[in-house]
Amino acid sequence: MEATIEKNNLPEQDVEKGTSLWADAYTRLKKNKLAMIGGIIVIAILFLCFILAPILSFFGFSANSQDLDKTFSGIGQNGYILGSDNLGRDLMMRVLEGGQISLLVAILATVLTVTIGIIYGGIAGYVGGRIGGFMMRIVDGLLAMPFLIIVILFREIIGGHVNETAHFLTSEWGWHKDTVDRFANLIPLTLAIAGFGWLTMGRIVRASAASLAKQEFVEAARSLGLSHRRILFRHMLPNMLGPVIIYATLTIPSFILYEATLSFIGLGIEPPNSSWGKLIKEGANFLESYPTVLVIPAILFSLTLFAFNFLGDGLRDALDPKASKD
Amino acid sequence: MTKLILSRVLQTLLVVFFLVTFVFFAVRAIPGNPFVSEKKTTEQERAALEAYYGLDKPLPVQYFNYWKNILTRGDFGDSLGMKGRKVSTLIKESFPVSLKLGLLSLFFGLIIGIPLGIIAALYHNKWQDYIAMIVAMAGICVVAFVLGPIFQLVFGKPLPILNVAGWSRSSDILLPAITLCFGVAAYLARLTRGGMLDVLSQDYIRTARAKGVPTMKIITKHAMRPALMPAVTYLGPAFAAIITGSFVVETIFLVPGMGQHFVTGITSNDYNLVLGLVLFYGILMGIANLLSDIALLFMDPKLRKA
Numbered sequence: 001m002e003a004t005i006e007k008n009n010l011p012e013q014d015v016e017k018g019t020s021l022w023a024d025a026y027t028r029l030k031k032n033k034l035a036m037i038g039g040i041i042v043i044a045i046l047f048l049c050f051i052l053a054p055i056l057s058f059f060g061f062s063a064n065s066q067d068l069d070k071t072f073s074g075i076g077q078n079g080y081i082l083g084s085d086n087l088g089r090d091l092m093m094r095v096l097e098g099g100q101i102s103l104l105v106a107i108l109a110t111v112l113t114v115t116i117g118i119i120y121g122g123i124a125g126y127v128g129g130r131i132g133g134f135m136m137r138i139v140d141g142l143l144a145m146p147f148l149i150i151v152i153l154f155r156e157i158i159g160g161h162v163n164e165t166a167h168f169l170t171s172e173w174g175w176h177k178d179t180v181d182r183f184a185n186l187i188p189l190t191l192a193i194a195g196f197g198w199l200t201m202g203r204i205v206r207a208s209a210a211s212l213a214k215q216e217f218v219e220a221a222r223s224l225g226l227s228h229r230r231i232l233f234r235h236m237l238p239n240m241l242g243p244v245i246i247y248a249t250l251t252i253p254s255f256i257l258y259e260a261t262l263s264f265i266g267l268g269i270e271p272p273n274s275s276w277g278k279l280i281k282e283g284a285n286f287l288e289s290y291p292t293v294l295v296i297p298a299i300l301f302s303l304t305l306f307a308f309n310f311l312g313d314g315l316r317d318a319l320d321p322k323a324s325k326d
Numbered sequence: 327m328t329k330l331i332l333s334r335v336l337q338t339l340l341v342v343f344f345l346v347t348f349v350f351f352a353v354r355a356i357p358g359n360p361f362v363s364e365k366k367t368t369e370q371e372r373a374a375l376e377a378y379y380g381l382d383k384p385l386p387v388q389y390f391n392y393w394k395n396i397l398t399r400g401d402f403g404d405s406l407g408m409k410g411r412k413v414s415t416l417i418k419e420s421f422p423v424s425l426k427l428g429l430l431s432l433f434f435g436l437i438i439g440i441p442l443g444i445i446a447a448l449y450h451n452k453w454q455d456y457i458a459m460i461v462a463m464a465g466i467c468v469v470a471f472v473l474g475p476i477f478q479l480v481f482g483k484p485l486p487i488l489n490v491a492g493w494s495r496s497s498d499i500l501l502p503a504i505t506l507c508f509g510v511a512a513y514l515a516r517l518t519r520g521g522m523l524d525v526l527s528q529d530y531i532r533t534a535r536a537k538g539v540p541t542m543k544i545i546t547k548h549a550m551r552p553a554l555m556p557a558v559t560y561l562g563p564a565f566a567a568i569i570t571g572s573f574v575v576e577t578i579f580l581v582p583g584m585g586q587h588f589v590t591g592i593t594s595n596d597y598n599l600v601l602g603l604v605l606f607y608g609i610l611m612g613i614a615n616l617l618s619d620i621a622l623l624f625m626d627p628k629l630r631k632a
Binding site: 144146152154156160253257264265266267277280281284288291298301309310 | 337340341344345348349352353355356357358463464466467468469471472474475476478479566567573574577578588589592593600604607608611
């Protein structure tokens with residue numbers, strides 16, 4: 001009895017305070033411990049690879065300088081915090097800089113995926129009818145192709161052209177060779193992964209665009225005479241962000257995995273650049289005598305995949321409670 | 327039912343056609359030449375080799391000839407990298423290896439993944455569920471190329487029946503198959519859990535519970551079949567993916583399967599080999615999808631009527 005009386009005495013704005021979709025989702029996400037831990041780990045790893053590693057390299061730590069007297073140092077030996085590899089290179093710096101490449105490839109490819117997916121899927125869903133259907137049949141056909149095989153082929157083709165361009169930039173325009181080479185190595189892989197990775201995103205966006213296009217607010221926008229582009233990107237896009245964010249978070253780990261797989265079989269990142277897949281491959285050669293060389297990159301790699309997947313699952317539960325069955 | 331199967335077959339043929347067309351031109355666009363190896367080949371030698379393999383003809387003619395040879399004689403052409411060997415022989419030798427490995431790891435994946443998913447669904451949001459899902463996530467995140475070397479280290483030495491690498495004894499299949507199975511098991515567990523949760527919230531299960539049917543019987547008699555449908559849908563693509571996706575495991579354990587041929591084919595510009603493998607893989611994928619469709623037809627009477 002007392003509680004009701006008290007509630008009635010409260011000032012009105014306190015009772016009526018509404019929460020937005022995003023605030024709701026955040027409250028739900030906060031309750032999901034695994035997802036929160038995943039999010040924290042993701043931020044920590046991004047911090048280590050993109051902020052700490054450049055700072056360390058500024059202070060003289062290097063991922064590529066060799067010291068053949070100090071090969072296979074253990075953890076903490078010879079001044080190497082995480083030991084050194086078969087050529088006496090600092091394992092900690094190698095893991096961090098390798099992570100930079102792995103994450104850059106995955107994040108850039110995801111950004112491309114999201115962009116292409118939103119434009120293609122959005123148009124297909126908004127236009128609908130025969131044209132939209134035809135656009136989606138193309139996606140279905142491409143999805144039926146073996147992903148890894150096509151990505152490998154794409155990378156090889158793009159790689160040749162990019163190498164020519166890189167050569168041109170360094171020799172003719174005098175660009176910094178190391179930087180150009182670094183990106184020349186990364187771009188074909190990124191484009192190849194994104195070139196076939198956007199298909200599922202396109203499908204997801206189309207599905208939500210198609211259902212939004214039938215709703216009243218879109219009809220209202222149309223009757224106000226707004227342009228198609230404005231309706232699609234100003235009115236519909238904000239309402240499609242939920243599924244896009246969820247799927248993008250789950251796309252990053254799968255792209256990290258593709259990059260690592262390709263680098264592992266020798267069709268990905270090339271030396272002197274390194275990525276987690278490459279480091280694991282190198283480490284596997286010395287596993288029996290010096291397990292740290294494999295275990296350290298493997299732990300960081302698996303941890304990253306875990307973190308992104310848990311965060312993505314958590315976001316799905318939070319943003320789309322209806323669809324969170326599995 | 328025949329209509330569905332027919333449309334599936336047609337769909338597969340269409341996909342295979344586009345796949346081969348795409349790959350035919352794509353492999354030729356890769357920089358490099360199949361006949362430039364470490365041994366210096368002169369310009370004349372190269373021209374002679376290209377003429378011998380018909381690579382000097384214009385692309386459309388080559389493309390037409392490729393189909394003609396396949397359709398009239400079932401000939402996938404000669405390997406350009408491994409001289410004197412036909413692509414069909416290479417596939418004939420390596421496919422049984424990949425198939426055996428794929429089937430065994432699929433089997434392991436099934437017996438681990440499905441019980442895990444069912445347990446997780448039965449104890450939804452309890453600790454058993456969390457543990458099962460963390461284990462499943464581990465199967466996805468601790469990937470084959472991390473697991474493989476670790477397995478070699480852990481099992482290779484203390485258990486002399488298991489060779490660390492190679493393909494000479496029948497027990498050599500075990501380590502690569504176990505390494506491969508975890509990814510499949512993880513996806514199966516997640517799909518089974520999702521399907522089971524879906525089914526368990528249905529009215530007819532509540533009715534069965536209300537009648538006092540024991541839980542075990544509810545699961546095996548009533549819930550199991552519809553709950554497994556998402557997993558069965560996944561099995562087709564999973565099987566095809568395992569067979570080519572075993573690139574990594576094949577390199578780690580030195581298994582003479584199809585994956586190694588694909589990788590060497592790409593790096594040595596062996597057009598015919600790559601194309602033959604992709605064509606074969608496309609057909610395989612179609613068959614795998616068809617089989618899982620047929621299995622679904624048997625499981626779901628509603629689909630049979632449609």
